[in-house]
Amino acid sequence: MPRQLLTDTHWEKLKTIMLSFSIYDKPGLRQTVEGIFYRLRVGCPWRDLPVAFGKWNAVYKRFNAWSLQEKLRGIFQALVIEPDLEWLFIDGSIIKAHQHSSGGAHENPTAIGKSVAGNTTKIHMAVDAGGLPIQFSITGGEVHDCKEAPEFVA
Structure with a gap:
């Protein structure tokens, strides 16, 4: 087990x-x-x-x-219960997407973007002063952290 x-x-x-x-x-x-x-x-x-x-x-x-x-x-x-908002840390991680992960015919938008590394996705996350996650967003890999940061601090 x-x-x-x-x-x-x-x-x-x-x-x-x-x-x-x-x-x-x-x-x-x-x-x-x-x-x-x-x-x-x-x-x-x-x-x-x-x-x-x-x-x-x-x-x-x-x-x-x-x-x-x-x-x-x-x-x-x-x-997310009573986050410690004395400090807010924001960072992003790029994940390489599989070569066949985009291009399929469907109506749902995908968070896969083109970058130098090929197809990538980026997870933007905000954590509180204790390092506990409080909010996240998933975008294409080419989206910079400062584009998503205003949503986290609002």
Whole structure:
């Protein structure tokens, strides 16, 4: 069994928040969430997710559906409680996108831009004085941090 991230206390708090976003408390919900956390922490492909978390395709479908419905962003914002705004730190990280990641025909806009390194995405994040994330945005890799900073300090 792979190492899990959530304690029982943390899970109960997170489950309450998830229920408020119309995520149903199905029998395998905790294992699905643990599978998502495991995949994000380790960085493995979805197909290599350990069987202990359930079928990889089911975990992927839940993650994808919650992402498209903005439920994960809402959960993130619900977890930000009383940030210490004495200091606000803003930084961005560039992630190289797969060569086939853009150009598909769909109506949803993608946050993939062209840069010297090819297709890239950039995660802009603001953290409080304690280093806890309080806000983020995802843009194309060519967008400079100072373009996103006004949204974080407003």
